[in-house]
Amino acid sequence: MKQILVIAEIFENRVRKVTWELAAAALQIKADFSQKKESSDINTPDVYIIIPSDNPKPLVKEFLKQTSLNIIGLEIPELKTYTSEIYIACLGQLIRKMNPSHILAAHTSQGRDFAPGLALGLEAASIPGVNGIGSDEKGLIYSRSVFNNKKNMLVQPDPKRPVMLTLMPGVFKPYIHKSGKPGQVDIRKFFFNCGSGDKSRIQHQQVLKRSCENQALKVAKVVVAAGRGLGEEKNLNIVFRFAKCFFSSAVGASRPLVDMGWIGYEHQVGITGTTIAPKVYIACGISGSSQHIAGIKDAKFVISINKNYKAPISRYSDLCITEDVIEFIHAFLNLVDTKLLESDPVSNMGKIKSRVIRDEELHTKKE
Amino acid sequence: MKILVCIKQVGDEGEMNLFDAHALEEAILLKEQFSAAMMEPVSVDIVTAGSSGVKKIIRRAFGMGADRGYHIVKEDSGYDSSFVTASMLAAVAGKIPYDLILAGIMSEDMMAGQTGPMLAQILGMPCATGVIKTTLPTTDNIMQVEREMENGFRDCIAIRLPAVLTIQAGINNPRYPCLSNMLSANQKQIITFAQADLFPTPVRARESFAGMQDPEKTRSGRLLEGSLSDKAEQLFSFLRKKDLI
Ligand SMILES: Cc1cc2nc3c(=O)[nH]c(=O)nc-3n(C[C@H](O)[C@H](O)[C@H](O)COP(=O)(O)OP(=O)(O)OC[C@H]3O[C@@H](n4cnc5c(N)ncnc54)[C@H](O)[C@@H]3O)c2cc1C
Ligand SMILES: Nc1ncnc2c1ncn2[C@@H]1O[C@H](COP(=O)(O)O)[C@@H](O)[C@H]1O
Numbered sequence: 001m002k003q004i005l006v007i008a009e010i011f012e013n014r015v016r017k018v019t020w021e022l023a024a025a026a027l028q029i030k031a032d033f034s035q036k037k038e039s040s041d042i043n044t045p046d047v048y049i050i051i052p053s054d055n056p057k058p059l060v061k062e063f064l065k066q067t068s069l070n071i072i073g074l075e076i077p078e079l080k081t082y083t084s085e086i087y088i089a090c091l092g093q094l095i096r097k098m099n100p101s102h103i104l105a106a107h108t109s110q111g112r113d114f115a116p117g118l119a120l121g122l123e124a125a126s127i128p129g130v131n132g133i134g135s136d137e138k139g140l141i142y143s144r145s146v147f148n149n150k151k152n153m154l155v156q157p158d159p160k161r162p163v164m165l166t167l168m169p170g171v172f173k174p175y176i177h178k179s180g181k182p183g184q185v186d187i188r189k190f191f192f193n194c195g196s197g198d199k200s201r202i203q204h205q206q207v208l209k210r211s212c213e214n215q216a217l218k219v220a221k222v223v224v225a226a227g228r229g230l231g232e233e234k235n236l237n238i239v240f241r242f243a244k245c246f247f248s249s250a251v252g253a254s255r256p257l258v259d260m261g262w263i264g265y266e267h268q269v270g271i272t273g274t275t276i277a278p279k280v281y282i283a284c285g286i287s288g289s290s291q292h293i294a295g296i297k298d299a300k301f302v303i304s305i306n307k308n309y310k311a312p313i314s315r316y317s318d319l320c321i322t323e324d325v326i327e328f329i330h331a332f333l334n335l336v337d338t339k340l341l342e343s344d345p346v347s348n349m350g351k352i353k354s355r356v357i358r359d360e361e362l363h364t365k366k367e
Numbered sequence: 368m369k370i371l372v373c374i375k376q377v378g379d380e381g382e383m384n385l386f387d388a389h390a391l392e393e394a395i396l397l398k399e400q401f402s403a404a405m406m407e408p409v410s411v412d413i414v415t416a417g418s419s420g421v422k423k424i425i426r427r428a429f430g431m432g433a434d435r436g437y438h439i440v441k442e443d444s445g446y447d448s449s450f451v452t453a454s455m456l457a458a459v460a461g462k463i464p465y466d467l468i469l470a471g472i473m474s475e476d477m478m479a480g481q482t483g484p485m486l487a488q489i490l491g492m493p494c495a496t497g498v499i500k501t502t503l504p505t506t507d508n509i510m511q512v513e514r515e516m517e518n519g520f521r522d523c524i525a526i527r528l529p530a531v532l533t534i535q536a537g538i539n540n541p542r543y544p545c546l547s548n549m550l551s552a553n554q555k556q557i558i559t560f561a562q563a564d565l566f567p568t569p570v571r572a573r574e575s576f577a578g579m580q581d582p583e584k585t586r587s588g589r590l591l592e593g594s595l596s597d598k599a600e601q602l603f604s605f606l607r608k609k610d611l612i
Contacts, residue, residue, distance in 0.1 A: 155577060
């Protein structure tokens, strides 16, 4: 009997939400099996959730309330905090005693860290960053993003091997508990026994938190975000001026601008920055990588200004403006100035002037 | 100390993968720090598996300051398997006792993020991915590194060398190749391996290519029509209607 194994994502002693997305995908894979095998239920693999921890019992207990899937608490006394070395060794020991068809983990900083090495040790196929599951007559097919998110590549694992999948977070609808008979619960204990004999080669020390909570980005109704398409650091000014046109706004940025030191980290939008949900998001010269898009999924309306309509950002936009970003913003600012002058020439003249003068000050301090 | 950096050529223009430029920069910075502290000499080698066209990025790596280049001439099999690539890189890396192997967190074309950790597993080395900060190794070969996680968290770990690290952008600013390095680049040696020489019995991919697709749209992607000023006008009235401007 085959199994579908889900490796729960644990962070600071809690099960992360993405685990329920993995469970949902596991059930989808299982459903595909039972469809194909129709009557012979015996061949349908069972789903097991594996919870690695130095003390899995409380986590397992918590989990039981929310699921009728089978659970394995993987007790590893040395596992105070996650390390790839302990995961690869102990999950490897457990999985070798089982007979999995699929092993699922999250495509997160943790999953990406241990899954490739684990797959290799198990001589499994390995498909990272899965964003869709389909099937043809030969079996299941997985899709994954390639070429900077421009295309999806379809991949089929060698059917004679188990396959390790890491799933993109936020793609699969989380599993919702349906009451049924409770699954099997099992606690299995493994000692971390590192290959080199003496002591482990990776020691966890601490978790640091860099503050990325930017209230301005979170509360603004309009977020204007700058990307590499701006070309030069000095062009950031015009993006700040653009943002100033709106009643409630803030400036965001794609990661490369932060990495290059053009703007502070608190402006970064995306999976390793801030997640936002403004009324309107205006992406200026941003290509639309999956890591960036993860930060704006809940935006009400997305507008992109990009000279290339083929850029992935178009797929995530409600409105696309295919123009040179600098030229377009200039045209827009001129228009705004004209409108202001039309409405109240005397009091607005000052506004326009001061806006131009303040440009320099608008730059936020770099880190 | 011997450092090896894995670099990959990506894109139509044959550029060095962005994250690999950061990895190479980090290796060169370590080398410079070592020599400034008058510690043991450091060598920085690079290895790439690819077609004969990859010479361009090897020269660029020399221009940045790499000492030796290994080129594995890889036949295009239609599916770029991380496992096959990692096996090839391991075959070369295994010939020399490297203390530190650096790779990118992912390649911009395959976006797999697997090659580094798989290489580590084949060589029996520990691995840390998404490294955003390194420190000089101590005399007992322990290196403190920070791994980037989601939401502004960082995982600080101590890793014993020899080890593999995969490098995340933001760790440094890759330098431009410098002229004097570029001039001496032509004298530097590129050591070439044929795939067949490394593997008498070929290593096979564990997955196969089953097609390419255009990703689904998640929003309508409506295109604004007209001249530049028409578009500005349309955007303005749209935002005005929403009472945002
Ligand atoms: C683990 C990990 C985490 C990451 N986390 C994040 C994150 O949190 N946030 C994030 O943003 N990125 C993140 N990234 C980086 C991400 O993969 C991309 O590299 C990044 O989002 C690309 O930024 P960009 O769109 O500004 O640049 P590019 O991808 O270079 O896109 C530039 C765009 O500008 C357009 N353009 C060029 N010139 C002009 C012009 N004159 N006028 C108009 N348009 C123009 C181009 O057509 C292109 O579409 C992460 C990467 C990794 C590996
Ligand atoms: N063909 C290759 N030659 C050399 N290094 C590679 C190659 N492919 C991948 N790498 C390295 O592995 C990293 C991750 O690539 P990937 O697993 O394809 O996302 C890259 O950033 C490179 O450092």
